Amino acid sequence: xxxxxxxxxxxxxxxxxxxxxxxxxxxHGDIPITAWNSVFWIILMFGSMNxxxxxxxxxxxxxxxxxxxxxxxxxxxxxxxxxxxxLIGILSxxxxxxxxxxxxxxxxxxxxxxxxxxxxxIGLSSVLTVVAAIAxxxxxxxxxxxxxxxxxxxxxxxxxxxxxxxxITADQITNGLRGGIVLFLLALLPALIGVILFPHLWRD
Amino acid sequence: MKQNWWRWLGGLLILKSIIIGLLIPVxxxxxxxxxxxxxxYHVPMWFAMMTMFxxxxxxxxxxxxxxxxxxxRLAVESVNTGILFAFLGLFTGMIWARFTWGDFWxxxxxxxxxxxxxxxxxxxxxxxxxxxxxxxxxxxxxVYNIFAFVLMIVFIGILPRLSEGSIHPGKDGNPALGxxxxxxxxxLVFYPAIVGWVIIALTIRKIRLTHVYLNEKLLDKE
Numbered sequence: 001x002x003x004x005x006x007x008x009x010x011x012x013x014x015x016x017x018x019x020x021x022x023x024x025x026x027x028h029g030d031i032p033i034t035a036w037n038s039v040f041w042i043i044l045m046f047g048s049m050n051x052x053x054x055x056x057x058x059x060x061x062x063x064x065x066x067x068x069x070x071x072x073x074x075x076x077x078x079x080x081x082x083x084x085x086x087l088i089g090i091l092s093x094x095x096x097x098x099x100x101x102x103x104x105x106x107x108x109x110x111x112x113x114x115x116x117x118x119x120x121x122i123g124l125s126s127v128l129t130v131v132a133a134i135a136x137x138x139x140x141x142x143x144x145x146x147x148x149x150x151x152x153x154x155x156x157x158x159x160x161x162x163x164x165x166x167x168i169t170a171d172q173i174t175n176g177l178r179g180g181i182v183l184f185l186l187a188l189l190p191a192l193i194g195v196i197l198f199p200h201l202w203r204d
Numbered sequence: 205m206k207q208n209w210w211r212w213l214g215g216l217l218i219l220k221s222i223i224i225g226l227l228i229p230v231x232x233x234x235x236x237x238x239x240x241x242x243x244x245y246h247v248p249m250w251f252a253m254m255t256m257f258x259x260x261x262x263x264x265x266x267x268x269x270x271x272x273x274x275x276x277r278l279a280v281e282s283v284n285t286g287i288l289f290a291f292l293g294l295f296t297g298m299i300w301a302r303f304t305w306g307d308f309w310x311x312x313x314x315x316x317x318x319x320x321x322x323x324x325x326x327x328x329x330x331x332x333x334x335x336x337x338x339x340x341x342x343x344x345x346x347v348y349n350i351f352a353f354v355l356m357i358v359f360i361g362i363l364p365r366l367s368e369g370s371i372h373p374g375k376d377g378n379p380a381l382g383x384x385x386x387x388x389x390x391x392l393v394f395y396p397a398i399v400g401w402v403i404i405a406l407t408i409r410k411i412r413l414t415h416v417y418l419n420e421k422l423l424d425k426e
Contacts, residue, residue: 127355134348138335147330151323152352155359158316186358193354197347200268 012054012087016047016095024102031103037164044095045124045157048088052128053135053145073202074195077133081191084125092121106168113167115180120160123187127152130194137201156186214403221248221397242300244393248401249293250318255402256286256409257325261353264346276342277416278409279349280332283325285409289401290322317360324352 023031023039031039096117100107107113128149135145163179221244260282267275297315298308309315331348335341 130351134331134344134351137340138331138344144331144334147327148348151320151327152355154320154323155317155355189358190351190355193351197350200343201347 009087012047012051012091013094015050016043016091017098019043019047020095020098020102023099027103033106033168034165036099036103036106037161037168040095040099041157041161041164043099044092044120045153047091047095048121048124049128049146049149049153051087051091052084052125052132053142073199076202077129077195077198080133081126081129081194084129085122088121088125088128089118092117108169109167113164116160116163116167116183119180119183119187120156123156123160123183123190124153126187126191126194127156130190130198133194133198133201152190159183159186211403211407214400214407217396217400218404221245221393221400224393242296243390244397246293246296246300247394248398249289249296251398252401252405253286253289253293256282256289256405257353257356259409260286261350264349267342267346268350271339271343273338273342276346277413279346281409281412281416283328283349284412285405287322287325287329288408289405290318290325294318294322320359321356324356328352 020043023043027035093114096114099105131149131152132145135148138144159179159182163183166179260279263275263279263282266272267279297318301310301315302308328345328348332341332345335344
């Protein structure tokens with residue numbers, strides 16, 4: 001469905017590329033490691049917020065009515081979760097690529113970092129998808145989406161930034177598996193609650 | 205008056221904890237010293253807050269089951285009261301931190317968790333303001349309330365344990381009950397203080413609810 005509107009996808013891509021470029025210019029291409037990590041995650045957070053909100057809130061009311069007659073709400077939210085997970089996963093890889101191209105790549109444990117990136121992407125997308133659903137039912141404004149999702153995304157961002165810092169600076173990954181499992185659970189949980197609660201949101 | 209005896213009991217318990225909390229001898233711990241007495245004033249606030257938020261989420265669940273607008277009112281007023289206590293807890297904590305750590309706010313997982321919680325519930329109120337239609341507002345905000353509450357519990361439970369090096373007292377195990385240091389006499393004051401503040405929180409919620417209903421009646425008459 002979304003693929004029919006390539007301009008919105010391109011918009012997200014352009015957003016990521018231009019923010020990466022702005023960061024590169026702002027730091028004159030020479031970024032300290034902690035700043036690299038935090039700026040990277042902040043860009044990713046806003047990028048995924050854009051991506052997730054686009055899916056739901058650019059939807060006109062008539063289309064909502066159309067889906068409403070056609071689809072099972074559980075299927076709809078599941079498909080949206082999958083779609084957003086994929087989208088944000090790709091987005092995060094692209095951001096990583098662009099960032100290391102322009103600003104250098106200080107990451108020592110690349111595979112661990114990418115693993116974290118993907119799971120973090122799933123987590124972000126599951127929180128943001130549910131919040132976008134809530135915001136879109138509440139009268140479609142991006143500011144509402146931002147207000148609702150910030151406090152919910154923040155703790156996950158803290159975990160991600162901590163793990164990311166470890167992947168960048170540490171010589172040896174300690175508790176890598178444990179961090180990954182925790183992150184994975186954090187990613188699954190919001191999706192699960194979202195799937196349970198979405199039918200309630202759906203009724204009109 | 206008679207059926208409200210337990211509300212008065214709550215007031216008495218708090219009064220007791222305030223007065224006795226200042227009088228009894230306390231164990232001297234490094235760094236904290238006499239300020240350990242803040243246990244009687246600061247920690248019960250969080251207990252009251254958590255109780256209120258729990259009430260809020262239970263009522264949201266009940267609303268989604270029965271679609272009775274009364275449960276929605278209960279949920280909102282629970283959250284309102286909870287936010288009040290969150291701010292009280294924050295302020296008592298900040299005053300304490302000013303004297304113990306030398307600053308009103310330090311970068312600590314415990315404090316950040318509290319900040320995030322407050323933001324979350326303020327967002328809940330903002331969300332409610334954004335929706336006109338009553339039933340719709342109730343339903344959507346109930347969904348958000350449940351979602352936020354579960355995530356909050358998980359984050360508060362997991363985050364502080366992931367990041368080592370919190371300087372908040374009682375970091376090992378449960379942040380509130382596991383504080384090492386309070387001896388038997390302190391516990392005698394501490395637990396009644398918790399009960400007292402929870403009762404006061406319930407009372408405040410009751411008063412707010414009555415206020416809401418009375419307002420509605422007035423509007424109906426006009």
